[in-house]
Amino acid sequence: MASQPDPAAAATSREEVGRSATRLVRQLGLVRLLATLSFLIFAIAVARYSTEMPLLGDAENAMYDMRAANFARKVDQDPRILMVVYTDDTLIDTGQRSPVDRTILANALTNIDRMGAKSIGIDILFDQPQDDDEALKTALRGMQTPTHVAYASNATNNEAIQFRQQEFLEQFLKDVTTDKTRPTSIRLVTDSDGVARRWPDQPKNLPPIMVRAMTPPDASFADYRGAIRFRLPLSSDRPVINKLPIDLFADPASAEFVASEVKGRHILIGGDFVDFDKFDTPLTRIGDVVTGESQMIGLEVHAHMMSQLLDKDRPFAFPNWSLWAMAFAVVVAGCLTAISQARAWIMGLLLGSQILFFMTVPFILQYQGFDTLGLPSFGWATGWLLAYTSVGAAARVVGSKQRAFAQNALGKYLPRSVAAEILKDPDKLALHGEKREIFCVFTDLEGFTKLTHAIEPEMVALLLNDYLDRLADVVLQYGGTLDKFVGDAVVAFWGAPISYPDDGERAVRAAWAMYEAGEDFRRNAPEGVPPIGRTRVGVHFGEAIVGNFGGEGRIQYTAFGDSMNTAARLEAANKNLDTRVLVSREAAERSGLDWYRPMGRIVLRGRAKPVDIFEPAPDRPESERASIAELVAAHATGNDAAVAQLTSRLAELGQEDAIANLFKRLGQTQKGESYVLG
Structure with missing residues (x-):
């Protein structure tokens, strides 16, 4: 039978979480907590939207270009596409630069139409009148090959065409449109840095994009807005897309020799000029190292898009929800790393591996064929760093407060210098015992037990707290470890958990200072309180077992052994000997002080071995x-x-x-x- 959840345990767990959250808010402070949360939200936003942010977006684009250029597929020349181009030589021969000579185009179209091309796309805007327009219109109206003529609008591309030009273009296209000849959009898009990396969208006021119009319908590419898959040639003498000058096709004599280059292919016609219609791409962004060219003509960008479409190469693009999930994951990783308590070498390995992960995973994904155009790289690293920094700062605030609290708590039992060293190296207070040579100090307030029966309990508490505070302050002032209070008695020792060369001197000076503190306490007792006795102190040096005892749940740092017992009996011997502070020879000789008067040799109660005793008498x-x-x-x-x-x-x-x-x-x-x- 399955066990049922314990409602009480669940409630307790919720209470603990609530207490922890309350403690965190109290330690961190509401303002700093809100600031940390704001930074984390910003870190998630950076890790998700870095590709669209200033500066970071430029860095992301540069990283993508590096990935795309280095992992671009090397292919042989594509036999499905041919570029027919106007060149600078064509412009020189015709004596006409802009608009280009349309007679050559009309003749080339007529010849290509007879060569069996699959489709023709013309990347030239006919937005100005020319004397030979009728010849071109006649050729376009007579095309039997599906032909797609460039169209652009001022609304979507105001740099390429003005409104008056658009009016002429629309009338020109209206005059040539047939079942075979139709307008097509030649619109390409670039990112903020002017680089063509992605497929353009399809505005409703534009005809179909040329590469989609020229190829059989493909539903998978109908709404594709991902990366253009630029290819690299297998050899430098065979470009990915073959390119021939339009002059060869305009002359019937030379056209016969290149007819085999046309049959069964998609023909793209446009300009290949030095200073016109040029685009930066990921392949050319880093200069001519990869391609040998500094820029790519727009017609070739269309050709690469067509080749990608014909290959049905639509790479997997990460959906929006996964990008959010990854952004959240890297921020959580930064938070967890910031609060990790791992060893230094593990932390170094963790930091290095995460940074390496953020920088290399996009490269690996690009190599595997994924679309990493919208995948952050710097964004992940920056989001992680923001989370790591903000949570680390918050953790340091909480840690410093906890450290201050811990040091304050330790400071009630140990000197602040010793407490600070233990906080640096907690192993010095490990849960174990060890034999140490220490200076043991016991005190007792004469007649206090009898006094408690003569005054009110509230006054007892007031007097006792005042008295113990005075003596505890002396112990800590002289660098001792406060072991415990036993009623009105104070137990302390020097030499553990950290020993110093002058432990003996400080222990004896503290013993005398405690006697004097007791005398001051007696003199300043509240009115109406019966006379208070003297403070008696015993000091001994010897071996004791020192450490944390009591278990993990409740521990006490203490010392025990014969040396502690000897110091306790020396304190008690003061009563019989009418002394104030008794120091054994072992402690006196190690103190380096010369202010003692010897008080003979005694055998302490319950002991057989005699002890030479001394009393400090600086007065x-x-x-x-x-x-x-x-x-x-x-x-x-x-x-x-x-x-x-x-x-x-x-x-x-x-x-x-x-x-x-x-x-x-x-x-x-x-x-x-x-x-x-x-």
Whole structure:
């Protein structure tokens, strides 16, 4: 039996998505979020419409020309089409340039009509009167071969024909139109850069386009507006479309020799002049490297279109919906790449492969025979880059806020410099433990538990938070790691997760600063609060296990081991010894400080091994610290006379509780014997 979806789980998932979205908006900010979305919409538009945009459109056209020229099919000469052209030599011989001599055309048409051509297309506008018009009209009216005479209108091609010329042309065509002779559109279109790349549309006010009119009807090309498939010759001496001068056909004597070139072919008649009716095409756009010519005559453009139509070579053009889908896909790819957390080398590979994909896929598709004229290349890359940049910027904003939050959170337990290093290398806080030598610090507030029973809970919370804030600030000020709070006790250590050469000095200075912070806290207690006890501190150096513990879901960076226990017992020993801060020999010797006074040797509660202890006394004269050091050294060697003398001298300086306690312990032990705490 199929399991049913859990409505509660689905609702929870929706709530999580909603919370994530709310958090994203809050972190990113509404204005920046809207700006990012606007950039993404613009990126999709660029990836879809780059072929029609300024600058990008020029780049797309140049890329298409490169594809079309390099992957143009090489073919032998097309036996179905022949171009019959007026040349510059013809103009010289006739002494007539514009309009061209129509007698030659009339004679050529009469001869070609007898040679068995399939159809004839004339790419010459008869828009001005000539003395020999009647001869041409007679020839056109007598044609038995389907003949198509050029027509253009001022509305669709105002550069080629003026309105008065159009009026004459229409009357001329009306005079010659028969069942065999009909007008045809010779309109070609160019892109914004003046290059002929695509088939023209079919305006309703124009007769059929010449190549469609001259060939059998083909429904697949009825509305074709895609790329013109220009071909390249297999050899330089045999052009794709053969071309012969019209003079050969106008003279009956020479016409007989070229009759075989006409029979069964579509004949295109037009001009091949140096400076007239020339077009840039993808084959000529890059100069004469591919074709040997800088431009192509309009008649040859028609010939290539006819050859394509006869081959039924209608390449697959990507539908509009697929172009939108591809545009959306590349923008999504840019977004995902921007937020990817992959390693640097993977990111480099990902970036390179995507850019390579955008630049090479259109070439591959062109090679495979697809119509890539409307397929973006720069548009994809630009859309991807816009998405990558905008989402990357948004991610950096969110990341910086998250980083600031994380650093602020870490900063509550670690110094900011240490927190910053951990954010750079999170492996330094990996979920594992390791043995490290650290300086351990424990504190305790004397009598605080008893105090909590004497005041209101709200006041307890106020005092405790104030006290812990003060001590925590000291730990972080001196570069320590704040381990935990245990009631009013503070646990901290130096040397992990990052160790520094001066960890010992900073640990001991912090211990003394915490004592002083506790004294300041006592002096500034709110009115009505019973007296608050001293802050006692213990410091020890030794090996401990340090790391993240507790599991992936809930972890704590902490330290434990005998060294931590020793520091805790040193803190507790302050009570018995009337001291404020106790530092073990191991910690004192590594601190580099000379402000200690030795407090003898003791055995801590629950321990067997004795510990030499020291108390920081920067507030006491150096001479006094030196005398106490002599006293402890004399006791260690069993020099009772020196002990008595030094004790008497120190007693004259004033009976400080810690020193009085030392006198008592030294008096109860012999020759360096350790004092055992009960």
